[in-house]
Amino acid sequence: MPTRDVPPHLAQAIEKRSGESGMGPLQDPGQRKLAGLRRQRVVILFDIEQGELAASTDNPWTQRIALLTEAMTGVADDLVAANTIEPGPYHAVPETPIAIGAIDSGDAASVEFAVGDQRFLYSEDQDWAERGHQIARSELVRRTGDVDALLPGDTPADLRDDLRAHLSDSLFVMASDLRDRTLDGDPMPTNPSLADHAAPCPVCGNWTDWRGTCQACARRNARLMELKREEGRLLDERAREAQERRRLVEGMPLARKRLRDVEADLARLG
Ligand SMILES: [Zn+2]
Structure with a gap:
């Protein structure tokens, strides 16, 4: 079973429960086992709760995915604008040696x-x-x-x-x-x-410098790179949200089975 981060309030609850059920190393093995099962039950219940939330129509993952999609539309618009080449100012200078x-x-x-x-x-x-x-x-x-x-x-x-x-x-x-x-x-x-x-710059017609660099094109290219990085970041984030949601929903049958097992064990021991 993969290790999961338990939210702080749950971790506290688990801590409290294990504190109630004995004094650590002096506990007898039966009590310790019982405490362990109770902890497992809390974690599994949390997984099921998250899974049910993820499976519901209005859930935080879908909401975040919608926001990320909206942000990506904005970036796509900015990319179109950044790709537009503004004809630069130009006036020839003489070949003064x-x-x-x-x-x-x-x-x-x-x-x-x-x-x-x-x-x-x-x-x-x-x-x-x-x-x-x-x-x-x-x-x-x-x-x-x-x-x-x-x-x-x-x-x-x-x-x-x-x-x-x-x-x-x-x-x-x-x-x-x-x-x-x-x-x-x-x-x-x-x-x-x-x-x-x-x-003249072959791309935008602006002046190029001694090294052939066009500042307008350099600025435009830097902006394009920045926007493409942002687009990639948003895509990754959106994929992570979708993956997390899928993992939670798909993990529910197994979580429910584990809950049944743990509750059966608890009934037997308790
Ligand atoms: Zn240029």
């Missing part, structure tokens, strides 16, 4: 480059690096260079903020990439240009 300058990949790394005549300097926080014992590298921070100057003159007014933010992020990505290439002894990119920071 990028000249890579001095790169120091040491403890306090610094990266210099120029986009056309606009010079950029990125460096890690000196204080941070000197604190030492830091395993993670500190991030590069832009010290000089004006991203605004890189926005094409014909950029629509409503896209300027988005494009500025995108280029700012992408230049940081490139600065980090140049630092890491130097650190790893990898070759520098050939003929980089500003256009490498704003190629």
Whole structure:
């Protein structure tokens, strides 16, 4: 017989009953057997009670299954919405050449480059690096260079903020990439240009960054993953509820037989 968790109130009742029927080790074997049978009877009665509840039309398992099904419908709707690709903002930038300058990949790394005549300097926080014992590298921070100057003159007014933010992020990505290439002894990119920071995403048309990452698609994919995980969790939970209910209902004939057996034993001994 598989071990079952008995609810606290039952466990207490069992405790009390066994306390009434004697003093543990000093009990005589007949009394001990009787106490054991009484405990079994309480547990079996609980199983039958749960089985009858599970077999009834309005039971907690069916109610929870209905709630979980409702939650799954919500997640399915969210998945449809998350799958919808919103066409991103886009405005092309010119192929202004990028000249890579001095790169120091040491403890306090610094990266210099120029986009056309606009010079950029990125460096890690000196204080941070000197604190030492830091395993993670500190991030590069832009010290000089004006991203605004890189926005094409014909950029629509409503896209300027988005494009500025995108280029700012992408230049940081490139600065980090140049630092890491130097650190790893990898070759520098050939003929980089500003256009490498704003190629259109083949999926949504938004700007992609220096590494070809589209933030809009990355966010959408992260959301999809999250929703799929949630969908899986709800499915599992629903299956568990259904399984538990079935187990309780199907276990009733056996529980009733055990109850008859225990009660016969009790009648004989009592
Ligand atoms: Zn995209």
